[in-house]
Amino acid sequence: MLKKLTEEKLSELLETGIAEFAEKGLDGANVNTIAKKAGISVGVLYKYYENKEEFFHACLRKSLDILKSVLNEVTQSNDKLLVRAERMIRAVQDYSKEYGVYIKMYNRIASENGRKYVSMYAAEIESMTARVYTEFIERAIKDGDIRNDINPRLFAFFFDNLLTMLQFSYCCDYYTERARVYCKEDFDNDEMIVSELLKFIESAFTFSRSEIVHRDQM
Structure with a gap:
């Protein structure tokens, strides 16, 4: 008889899977390796998940549930847009530091290696943020x-x-190097990133075309 996993052990299994998928993608990840790292047998893993794709989907849902919680906490307020935008930027910084491996997994899905899964997962990943924003x-x-x-x-x-x-820049090697090409040492200054991105957003959201002086010079 297969041993039933505790909620804590199931959560550990999903975290192990997320890390493996983030590193190797859905095709490259090995279920035997995931089970071994999680300290369980492959048979136990397949007791809970029919196949690798179903397990991957469970890992994806776990990461999206946490992201949803973060977004809801930031957006469900009556603050002005720029106040909430600042809170979102700071939430992205905190989320990237704490859950960087989740972002790497999203990046894997978006990469060429994950192309055949794009239509399957893009709507699920993006629909929540599209609605919230x-x-x-x-x-x-x-x-x-x-x-x-x-x-x-x-x-x-x-x-x-x-x-x-911004999330990719904090967590994914290529995008981190890209950010440093543009920002140099300023990329390590979280407060400067918040301040300068808010200036950019404020200009986009608050100036109507008639208020842009340089339009008359075009």
Whole structure:
């Protein structure tokens, strides 16, 4: 009879899987290696998950549940948009430091090696942030907090691109080196990153076309 795993052991198994998938991708990860690192048999793993793809999906759901919790804590407030934007940037910094391996797993899915899984997982990964960011921009427009001549869905996409790239820059080797090419030692200054990114966002969200002086010089 196979031993039933405790909730703590199941969580450890998923974390082990996330680390393996982050390093090697879905195709390259080995279930035997994951089970061994987690201190269980392959038979026990397959008692809970039918195959590697189902186990990977469970790892993905675990990481998304934590991300959802982080986003909900930041966005469910009545603060002005830029206040919430600052909280989001800081949350990204904290999340990247604590859950960097999750971000590496997302990056693996987005890479060429994970191409055949993109259609399967992109909607699940992105739909949550797309909804959260779009709603938060729509509410800011309604409250008169930001310019009203923007498309909330497109601006949510642009905003998410900024935060996604920031996450990758903290956790994924190529993007970390890329950030250092641009930012030099300033990349190590979390407060400067927050301050300068907020300036960028403020310009995008608060200046209407008629207020941009240099347009008359084009």
